[in-house]
Amino acid sequence: MLMPHRPCVLPEGSSRMRAPLFPAILAPALLMPVLSTPVLAQASLQPVPAKPVAGKAAPAPAETVNVYGQGSTRQLTSVTSKALREAAPGTSPEKVLAQLPGVMFQSADPFGAYEWSESLYIRGFSQTQLGFTLDDVPLGDQQFDNYNGLSITRAITTDNVARADVSQGAGSLDIASTSNLGGAVQYTSTDPKDQYGGLYEQTFGSNSTYREFIRLDSGDLNPTGTKFFVSYARVDLDKWKGGGGNDSDQVNAKLVQPVGAYGTVKVYFDYSRTHQFDYQDESLNYIQTLGYHLDNFYPNYPAAYRAAEGIFANGETKSNDPLDASYYAGTAKRQDFLSYASYQTELAPELDWKSTIYGHGDSGYSTWTTPYTPSPNGAPLSVRSMNDSIERYGFLSSLEWTHGRNTLEGGIWYENDQFDQSRIFSEAPLLTPGVTFDPSETLNNPFAQPWGYVFNTDTVQTHIQDSYRVTDHLTLRAGFRSLLIHTGSTVTAQDPAYNGGNQVGSGALDANNAFLPQFGMNWRFAPHNEIYADISHNMRGYPEDGYSTNASNSPWSANEAAFRQIQQNLKPETNWVYEAGYRLTTKRFVGLLTYYHVDFKNRLQIISTGPVIAPTTLVENVGGVTSNGIEASATLFPIRHVAFYNSISFNRSIYDNDIVTSGGLEPLKGKVIPNYPSLMYKTSLDWTDGPYNAHIDGNYLSHRYLSYLNDTSVPNYFIANLGARYTLGDHGPLKAVSFSFNVYNLLNHKYIATMGENGNPFSGDYQSFLVGAPRQFFGSVTAGF
Structure with a gap:
């Protein structure tokens, strides 16, 4: 996103707490009578192992950390449950996932x-331009103000994730996503265990x-194989600098019921509640003058009050x-309910069918105590909040038919999503002896709704x-998807006095493309050796966000007059992705080498004019980005019990066009995109011998540009992490008792982590990054029963 310098805009999020969705609460209850019918109980039912699907990663060997998508026509790498x-x-x-080639993840x-x-980037594309699913259920756009999904940490507890498959170049045709321009991440949850x-x-x-x-696993409850698990996770921690902390509660449950000789019903439920205090967004100037540990004043309200008065x-x-x-x-609060029910069966020999229905509800808000808008009671501060809520329902259905050398697969995905968003201002308290307050508890009496x-x-x-399997060693794949997205918006409230005198824009936009093709090839030209290639055409739907948020390139961030212009000629973002690579898979060595090229067109950009506090924004098509890159990865098993993993990736993503703003011509052509490094190196050494496990990993990132014109950047860094586990084994009723110890940022390196959360400047410094945490220690005790 390109914009002139403006004061920092802190996180903005969601609103009133909605009741749980109907599917999330009732789907398990509705299915239980079906699952317990006498007909099913009398049958001898056993689940049938799923057939391997073309283009999907093979299960990882138990001793490996990462696995490469053997047989796939695309680059496909996975993180296993072991990692x-x-x-x-x-x-x-x-x-x-940051272990994988081309993948960068940052957090404070x-x-x-x-x-x-x-902040997750893959090959230069941010998380808002990638696809994400959990058990095929779409998780939507992963921006902070997510309008059509939720983060993976709120969708499932990490302990219940079985694996994560990453398509670095382009997601498969069947992925349920409207944002996968630059690849996809597909998470799979664990099934209940067979034993109690x-x-x-x-x-x-x-x-x-x-x-x-x-976590409690029921084990097989009856001859039909009915089983379930339910889990609960609770987290409390302080911030590593400043006041406040983060706390959350999460419940997961999953039921599996075999049906007949070939069918399986799965029902999943997730409840998540989070409350988080923010770290201060920083700039290069702030680090140089105020230091690495600069943070918000909370809970020292008098200091913030006086600072707002200029003291x-x-x-x-x-x-x-x-x-x-x-x-x-x-601050930010979120509450989510997510549920799905899926049914998979073999309708006939060589004909498989799978269908899933799902529902998701999200509610909450985020706040920013701003010194730029005083309260009517005389306080120089006020609490600005963004209130969001989501209600979405959908279904997916697909058929796969294997006939001779052909495997035909097709399907449909439909979703209806209602996203409510509003901005309000609430009063901050006057300064009195001993006063302090949590801004997230002050939203009951707003004095303005912009x-x-x-x-x-x-x-x-x-x-x-x-x-099509041309020979036993050569497979060709071809297909296409059609994507139709219609979004309409209605303004429920507005106050021009708080919108820079502007009426906010509203109306409908369509992002449609009936033919988004994908072609692929895999050739196993010698034992353990294969070559693959893939070409895909992709489109991203228009992101949704409110007026002048400047948080995403949403057309609805414009005022009414600008939005009417946008409706006439705006086109959705598209790209062509080309990649080719080589895989080597042996007992002692597993390697991957990939080259890729991306042509990114119709790039949508926010152009801002007017005052920096309340700018007028307009989204325009400002050209494209061309990317070229190469990635190499290898896992070596030099001796028994040891796995040594390394990957290196190089990316050069440059802008194709200069652009014109209210400040004149910006010479952007040929400049490297900000926030993403050109060079990354990852390494890990893992040792497992009986009850002992130890590992050390490292991650190197080259410098990243802060400005679009590449005249400011943040330095390179190398972060190392260490972990060890000892399993005692069984002791009485306790099973597999183990102790683990982890050290994050082992060398206690000071570095800049997240960048661009508030956008990036054309030139110079900007308050839009967060520093990473210093060295941290964590110990765990685990016991089964």
């Missing part, structure tokens, strides 16, 4: 679960971290913008593809 377990319990799966906290700072048992885990560590996780007592005047370095607090929207989106995606 997820080696991270400190509660670590976001996205942070573990050691667990990668602080959502305002979550449970698991209890406690984690303690730096910043008063306390986490507990408990600075902590050296803020050394910086180039004392007021923007003196916020009281930012705007409110209701977005309603219908998405229909169909796809069909054929995998």
